[in-house]
Amino acid sequence: MPRPMPPAAATERRSVDRDIVRLALPALGALVVEPLFLLTDTALVGHLGATALAAVGLASVVLQTVTGLLVFLAYSTTPAVARALGGGDRRGAVHAGIDGMWLALGLGVVLALVGWPLAGPLVDLFGAAPDVADAATAYLTVSLIGLPGILVVTASTGLLRGLQDTRTPLVVATVGFVANGVLNAALIYGLGWGVEGSAAGTVVVQWAMAAVYVVIAVRAARRVGAPLRPGTSGVVRALRSGAWLFLRTASLRVAMLATVATATGLGTTGLATTQVGLTVFSTLAFALDALAIAGQALVGHGLGARDPARVRLVTRRLVLLGVVGGVVLGVVVLGLALSGLLGPVFSDSAAVRSALPDVLVLIAVGMPVAGYVFVLDGVLIGAGDARYLALAGVVNLVVYLPLLWWVGGTLAGLWAAFALGYIGVRAVTLGVRAHRPGWVDQALAR
Numbered sequence: 465m466p467r468p469m470p471p472a473a474a475t476e477r478r479s480v481d482r483d484i485v486r487l488a489l490p491a492l493g494a495l496v497v498e499p500l501f502l503l504t505d506t507a508l509v510g511h512l513g514a515t516a517l518a519a520v521g522l523a524s525v526v527l528q529t530v531t532g533l534l535v536f537l538a539y540s541t542t543p544a545v546a547r548a549l550g551g552g553d554r555r556g557a558v559h560a561g562i563d564g565m566w567l568a569l570g571l572g573v574v575l576a577l578v579g580w581p582l583a584g585p586l587v588d589l590f591g592a593a594p595d596v597a598d599a600a601t602a603y604l605t606v607s608l609i610g611l612p613g614i615l616v617v618t619a620s621t622g623l624l625r626g627l628q629d630t631r632t633p634l635v636v637a638t639v640g641f642v643a644n645g646v647l648n649a650a651l652i653y654g655l656g657w658g659v660e661g662s663a664a665g666t667v668v669v670q671w672a673m674a675a676v677y678v679v680i681a682v683r684a685a686r687r688v689g690a691p692l693r694p695g696t697s698g699v700v701r702a703l704r705s706g707a708w709l710f711l712r713t714a715s716l717r718v719a720m721l722a723t724v725a726t727a728t729g730l731g732t733t734g735l736a737t738t739q740v741g742l743t744v745f746s747t748l749a750f751a752l753d754a755l756a757i758a759g760q761a762l763v764g765h766g767l768g769a770r771d772p773a774r775v776r777l778v779t780r781r782l783v784l785l786g787v788v789g790g791v792v793l794g795v796v797v798l799g800l801a802l803s804g805l806l807g808p809v810f811s812d813s814a815a816v817r818s819a820l821p822d823v824l825v826l827i828a829v830g831m832p833v834a835g836y837v838f839v840l841d842g843v844l845i846g847a848g849d850a851r852y853l854a855l856a857g858v859v860n861l862v863v864y865l866p867l868l869w870w871v872g873g874t875l876a877g878l879w880a881a882f883a884l885g886y887i888g889v890r891a892v893t894l895g896v897r898a899h900r901p902g903w904v905d906q907a908l909a910r
Contacts, residue, residue: 484762494633537571538625545627558684567706715860726868745883752834755789759842767904830884840894860886
């Protein structure tokens with residue numbers, strides 16, 4: 465019979481659970497809202513014809529690749545802010561966030577300036593029809609104006625998460641989503657701007673959201689007396705951490721691209737089914753990423769407070785919630801796979817509908833491990849362990865790519881390699897680090 469937990473320990477556990485829920489639920493809402501921007505643009509542009517729809521899809525691949533690789537602007541800012549806050553240095557916490565925003569603005573301006581003359585050549589790499597390529601280039605060129613705004617929003621979100629506030633990003637994202645839909649409809653159809661109207665509306669909203677975050681940051685800085693000018697050491701520190709996180713994210717992108725590239729060799733049905741599978745997997749990842757975001761904020765705060773016991777407790781609770789959440793999501797996906805309800809939602813092809821259940825079963829089986837992986841990723845980011853995450857990402861690829869080549873000749877083999885093999889090796893490399901004795905002490909020393 466298990467011994468009852470001491471009252472103090474039970475109280476601390478409940479406190480940690482409340483903090484996780486307080487941060488994770490709004491974070492989940494904000495994560496769900498983000499892809500709705502692209503979904504709204506796609507739905508509105510879709511009524512302009514196939515050429516416009518294909519153009520937006522093509523340009524969006526380029527934009528999403530850039531912004532996805534630069535998500536480190538949030539992931540490097542959150543733990544730096546949280547650690548300073550946990551140490552009682554709110555002034556330093558806000559200043560660390562402002563440094564991250566300055567870095568985001570600088571990178572955004574440079575990338576936009578470099579991207580404008582390269583927009584056409586980048587689109588041409590996809591080999592699209594001339595009319596699609598022209599429209600995609602126009603959309604991408606206008607969208608690049610908003611790139612600095614997007615990156616400032618990304619870094620600002622990291623600032624607020626580090627300050628233990630995930631509600632404000634949810635509110636800003638929700639209002640931005642509604643404004644984006646209304647403005648895009650007005651520009652696309654009201655003024656007849658077409659594809660360029662869709663891009664212009666999104667750019668305006670992106671800069672408006674960035675302006676809101678700047679106002680929030682300025683007010684926070686004034687309350688605690690933090691300087692608004694960038695600190696050289698802070699920006700360099702954010703850039704150094706961000707470089708490792710960039711490599712970590714790049715390894716994830718390479719794994720996804722390799723999976724899609726392998727699927728192309730399986731024919732149209734294999735590629736289409738893989739696209740549906742990746743869509744389902746990415747959607748499920750939102751819920752688990754919300755726990756990872758809570759981990760970034762709480763672990764960073766606990767390390768700043770020099771409270772290793774709380775860091776260990778947060779890690780244990782997050783791992784438990786991640787695995788349990790993965791089990792629940794896996795059961796849901798398994799039910800959808802066995803019922804056949806999901807196939808008609810995504811495709812009219814009988815071949816895709818027939819192939820999809822096997823893919824979904826493999827996703828379902830791997831979801832508990834995915835939950836474990838995602839939360840540990842957040843824990844290690846929160847601990848500032850960016851270098852290890854980058855090197856682990858390279859190791860993961862070294863294992864995954866040969867495995868994919870070896871068993872990816874069938875759709876089931878491809879998804880076994882990804883959902884079980886790749887996620888499994890990530891579980892090993894992250895678990896070895898997070899459960900090693902003395903890991904928290906090393907994190908405190910960083």
